[in-house]
Amino acid sequence: MRDLRSGTKTNERWRTSEDIEKVSVEEINVPYLFSDSENLTLMNNESFDQFTIKKSILGKKIDLLEDGMILVAELINNEIFNLKLPRNIKVEIESADAVVKGQTVSSSFKNAVTTNNIKILVPKHIKDGDKVLINSENYEYVEKAKD
Numbered sequence: 001m002r003d004l005r006s007g008t009k010t011n012e013r014w015r016t017s018e019d020i021e022k023v024s025v026e027e028i029n030v031p032y033l034f035s036d037s038e039n040l041t042l043m044n045n046e047s048f049d050q051f052t053i054k055k056s057i058l059g060k061k062i063d064l065l066e067d068g069m070i071l072v073a074e075l076i077n078n079e080i081f082n083l084k085l086p087r088n089i090k091v092e093i094e095s096a097d098a099v100v101k102g103q104t105v106s107s108s109f110k111n112a113v114t115t116n117n118i119k120i121l122v123p124k125h126i127k128d129g130d131k132v133l134i135n136s137e138n139y140e141y142v143e144k145a146k147d
Helices: 059-064
Strands: 026-035 039-043 050-054 070-076 079-084 088-096 109-114 119-123 131-135 141-144
Touching (some): 119 141
Antiparallel strands (some): 088 131
8 A cells, every 4th residue: 555645655465355345536637727836827718717736746847847738637635646748748858968970880879958957868969949749757758749
């Protein structure tokens, strides 16, 4: 079992005759509106109610947030315990390492930094100013943005 608030894991054993209540998790789409030094302000699309939640719930993924981004809020008993970002997020490359001729034998990726200061590995054909999609879970390059 895992405590969803603290993340603490515990091992428990039950008899087959014991009943266990399964947690019901509700998911709703919430657009990100703005943030201050400690909180994020989100809106419930169904009721149009605005609410705030601590930035720490996203951890280091906070750097990927953009105004208007639609997040998925996971609720238990009408209380948010987790926020999910979209699977792929478009970012702009601020700077990418130059390609040196003759290095095609080595890896086919080079270092790059996005405009929101995230360091990623991108293919050699990506240059400064290009927009790419990255996976929000592991920050890996997915593909060059099509717009």
